[in-house]
Amino acid sequence: MRTVDKLRTLVADALGELDLAAELGSLAEPMRYAVGGKLIRPVLCLATAEALGLEPEEALPAALAVELVHSFSLVHDDLPALDDDERRRGKPTVHAEFGERTAILVGDALLTEAFRLMAESDRPEPVRELSVATLRMIGGQHLDFEGGARREDVHRLKTGALFEAPVACALALAEVAQAERRPWLAFATEVGLLFQVVDDILDADGFVDERGPEGARALAEEHAARAHAFLEEVDVETSVLATIVDAVATRTV
Amino acid sequence: MRTVDKLRTLVADALGELDLAAELGSLAEPMRYAVGGKLIRPVLCLATAEALGLEPEEALPAALAVELVHSFSLVHDDLPALDDDERRRGKPTVHAEFGERTAILVGDALLTEAFRLMAESDRPEPVRELSVATLRMIGGQHLDFEGGARREDVHRLKTGALFEAPVACALALAEVAQAERRPWLAFATEVGLLFQVVDDILDADGFVDERGPEGARALAEEHAARAHAFLEEVDVETSVLATIVDAVATRTV
Numbered sequence: 046m047r048t049v050d051k052l053r054t055l056v057a058d059a060l061g062e063l064d065l066a067a068e069l070g071s072l073a074e075p076m077r078y079a080v081g082g083k084l085i086r087p088v089l090c091l092a093t094a095e096a097l098g099l100e101p102e103e104a105l106p107a108a109l110a111v112e113l114v115h116s117f118s119l120v121h122d123d124l125p126a127l128d129d130d131e132r133r134r135g136k137p138t139v140h141a142e143f144g145e146r147t148a149i150l151v152g153d154a155l156l157t158e159a160f161r162l163m164a165e166s167d168r169p170e171p172v173r174e175l176s177v178a179t180l181r182m183i184g185g186q187h188l189d190f191e192g193g194a195r196r197e198d199v200h201r202l203k204t205g206a207l208f209e210a211p212v213a214c215a216l217a218l219a220e221v222a223q224a225e226r227r228p229w230l231a232f233a234t235e236v237g238l239l240f241q242v243v244d245d246i247l248d249a250d251g252f253v254d255e256r257g258p259e260g261a262r263a264l265a266e267e268h269a270a271r272a273h274a275f276l277e278e279v280d281v282e283t284s285v286l287a288t289i290v291d292a293v294a295t296r297t298v
Numbered sequence: 299m300r301t302v303d304k305l306r307t308l309v310a311d312a313l314g315e316l317d318l319a320a321e322l323g324s325l326a327e328p329m330r331y332a333v334g335g336k337l338i339r340p341v342l343c344l345a346t347a348e349a350l351g352l353e354p355e356e357a358l359p360a361a362l363a364v365e366l367v368h369s370f371s372l373v374h375d376d377l378p379a380l381d382d383d384e385r386r387r388g389k390p391t392v393h394a395e396f397g398e399r400t401a402i403l404v405g406d407a408l409l410t411e412a413f414r415l416m417a418e419s420d421r422p423e424p425v426r427e428l429s430v431a432t433l434r435m436i437g438g439q440h441l442d443f444e445g446g447a448r449r450e451d452v453h454r455l456k457t458g459a460l461f462e463a464p465v466a467c468a469l470a471l472a473e474v475a476q477a478e479r480r481p482w483l484a485f486a487t488e489v490g491l492l493f494q495v496v497d498d499i500l501d502a503d504g505f506v507d508e509r510g511p512e513g514a515r516a517l518a519e520e521h522a523a524r525a526h527a528f529l530e531e532v533d534v535e536t537s538v539l540a541t542i543v544d545a546v547a548t549r550t551v
Contacts, residue, residue: 068437145379161429176414184321
């Protein structure tokens with residue numbers, strides 16, 4: 046089994062060498078600018094694939110596709126008409142650096158490249174998984190802006206969908222029977238919720254506003270414990286996935 | 299062979315009944331608002347499919363997917379940061395009616411629904427065709443905004459890609475050998491250019507500015523003639539496709 050660091054390097058190298066459609070022309074530069082970060086979702090995809098007996102490389106297009114959808118969502122989310130954020134990952138957001146028009150097209154192109162990559166897998170199921178997850182994520186963003194929904198319901202869609210997608214895609218690629226997917230997907234849901242609670246702890250908002258710092262930390266621990274418990278339900282070696290849970294629980298950035 | 303009107307009714311009915319992801323919630327309403335119009339691209343897909351021996355219904359998901367990509371492109375193109383258009387098809391544009399934030403999410407969701415629909419076809423090739431066409435279209439929009447490119451090069455990408463996609467998807471679904479696809483795709487390219495020239499004639503801009511009304515009309519006739527010539531190269535009944543060429547050439551709206 047490859048370590049989390051090895052898997053992350055595999056993803057980072059592949060992202061760096063990603064072949065964007067030639068017709069995108071000079072849009073390639075802001076697209077590459079938009080991609081990067083912690084790469085948790087693609088690493089989760091590769092680690093799940095390897096736990097299921099695939100070579101991580103077999104799941105690499107799917108892993109990259111999920112990351113491109115994540116990148117697209119950040120570029121559009123940061124736009125003035127949505128969250129209006131000027132900085133991300135220690136640098137100006139895409140619209141702050143390249144203008145709003147370019148940022149809209151960059152997001153559209155990243156989303157489309159994701160489906161082009163996903164279609165490389167030679168079967169339609171991963172495309173369906175990614176499209177359904179993306180629609181859930183967009184639905185979550187919309188629900189969040191509308192207001193009035195429960196915080197957890199918003200996060201299950203807005204954040205959870207893109208944690209479930211990498212696991213769902215790995216399950217599809219490994220041809221795991223539907224009946225055996227439940228603990229895997231439940232594990233992914235818990236990692237997504239854990240990620241969001243830790244995010245709120247780091248930003249001192251969201252669940253911290255709702256439950257206080259201690260309450261939010263306790264909630265994170267519950268999600269981490271449940272993620273570990275679901276991993277124990279499956280009958281394969283999941284130590285790398287367990288490491289990912291711990292890394293998400295204890296991350297400081 | 300079904301007439302163009304019958305095919306258009308098939309598309310319009312299916313669009314009306316389109317099953318959007320439940321998680322999109324109240325975003326479904328502005329999404330449905332954004333879809334409609336002349337439906338040339340999906341009709342072209344169904345007519346090509348029928349000429350190739352398929353039932354039009356077999357190509358319906360692909361046809362609808364192409365139309366959703368077209369709708370997505372209009373919603374984002376109309377945004378203030380892009381063309382800043384307030385009216386389309388005799389009513390306010392999506393952002394004028396529902397706000398800019400909603401319009402961005404509506405475009406994202408329409409594009410994603412297109413891939414979800416396309417993945418129904420149970421093979422990855424149509425997904426690849428649609429994603430490549432969409433990337434070419436986005437590249438064309440970007441090229442257009444950048445300025446300096448030849449008008450025809452812009453249109454081959456910006457307009458042409460979404461006329462080639464419905465034909466390419468029908469070819470893929472009918473499993474036409476690559477070697478036999480050339481006249482079909484050349485036909486589609488000519489229909490796309492014809493559509494754009496006629497658009498400029500109706501709006502009295504673009505090619506009319508460049509060549510005058512007579513020159514633009516002569517150019518439209520050249521594209522129509524070439525489209526007909528390519529249809530004659532293929533060894534199947536193409537009378538419905540010929541009717542589509544004439545309808546595009548003589549349209550007044």
